[in-house]
Amino acid sequence: MEDFSPAEQQSLAPFFTNLTEPVFGLSLPQEVAGALFSRYSRSAKSLRRIFLDEFLGNADLLLQQLPGGFSLGADQSAALKKARDFYDRVLVGYGDDSVAQLGGAHVACEQISNVAAKLLEDARIGIAPLEKSTRYVRFDTKEANGDYLFHKEPKIMASRHREAYLSVMRLLFATYAAEIEPMIAFVRESLPIETVEWKHPQTGEPLTYKDALKDEQLRRWAETAYRSTVRAQACDVLRAYLPAATLTNVGIFGVGQAFEHLLNKLYSHELAEAQALASGIHTALNVLIPSFVKRARRNEYLAETHTAARALSLQTVACTPVASSQPVTLVDYDAEAEEKIVAAILYPHVRHSLTQLRTAVTGMSAEQRGQILDEYLQRRRQRRDKPGRALEQVYYTFDIVGNLGLYRDLQRHRILTQERQDFTTVHGYDTPPEIEAAGFQSAFAHGMEQAARLYEQIYGDLPLEAQYVVPFAYRVRWYMKLNLREAVHIGELRTMPQGHPDYRLIVQAMWKQISAVHPTLVRSAKFIDWNTYRLGRLQSEMRSEYKKSGVRSPESGVGGQQDKAGQ
8 A cells, every 4th residue: 555654644534435445435526536447447546645735736626715625614725616616627628528436416496286296216327315214204294385285386376276176186186185084094904913924033932912912112112113013005906086286305326417417307307397396406406516417407309309209109190099908017028048147157257259169059958058048047136136247148128007106115115117108187096905905095086087087188288297186096007118127136035024005016026927928937036925914014014113123222322312203
């Protein structure tokens, strides 16, 4: 390792997590870090040496004016402004667009509709979103103005549909609010705590609630987990009422390049909310990472292409009625899938070409190929033991029709290609069985009918804005193209007991169709859960209570105080 003099160490210390190890972190403005990495890629020097020689003493950077290293409090300092100006020059000198992947920012987007949230979450690469849950958060509260939490779209509010829109939105939310407590009671009564199947959170041993009563701590874990699960189940059911206009919060982290692409798309979108969101995000990023998003603006290519493609699409199929279809349709898949995967398994361990290996594998017996597959897959002990890249050789394309609620969950997967159609009421809606069992069928059907009628009225004048009206219960159509490795990930993650029943059924159907065309490859997904559950989240909540009890123990100090304060 490089030795630094005492004076150099003193200069470097505020800006690096250590001065002696080969792996270290940087405490620098994002633009300076990006420029430093860019210079680093074209130098034989160590990064800390480059910083000393070319950055720290640079009069344009004024880094010495950031005592103790970079901090948020220094954002408006002259030093940071100088750093950003310097970054622009460095980018021109020995960087390219990829340098903007080296810095990022966190942005909170609050009180946006689910329509806008889906636009944010469409960004797949370089953006990590986290959205307000409809499972853990109730939507029966009202804003300070006394209205429910839904977006009042400007064009709709300025149109002849204003009063009808407000009326139907309030009807959906008021019905949700009226049914939330009765639904919690119904779930609790239909599956009493005494009849629930439990597992001990430490040992996994089966136990009953009667067993839990013998241990005070175990009883508290069980009862808290049960209450949380019952409430989540009720929220899961009643989210079917929520319209796409429902206000939500989305936190996103992204690298500079991804934010630039996202802003370009939002600025170029026809929806007023998308353009307003672009402006708000851009304003925030101009404070945090301005150099990375300085080129973000409306892109005429994106806007004009979208408009032209929409017009052409409507013209092309205007007279073709929409045919009914199954919830999941496997549209196409790779032939010779097993051969491709086996050849890819062998490839990194030999010196032969991929073509030569595929020829060799084709000549193998089914037993030989099966043995290679088994050696590659059989040692997975849990779903977090990810299968290797050989599974990326095989692709599947699914056309899916499922309710908007489940789409919101499956949309967030990244390593695949997805494209959706506009939210609509034309595909009908799903009625949660608990709605019928609890005696709310009439009110639910009335709400869905009112929403569909309003959608058709608005669609004639404002087709894009009509999406805000669509409740989560209505079905949306989208396609997913994914390789086998991602299919394994989705299959094993989204069929876990705590998953929502709606998307569990969709993913199970996807895997049934994969197994029909590639039966030998089903062994790659060892941890798909084919069972059905009532209160499927219960065991997960039980484990959470067990884990939290450690954080809240007296030995943990602060955790115990937090728990006491939160009670």
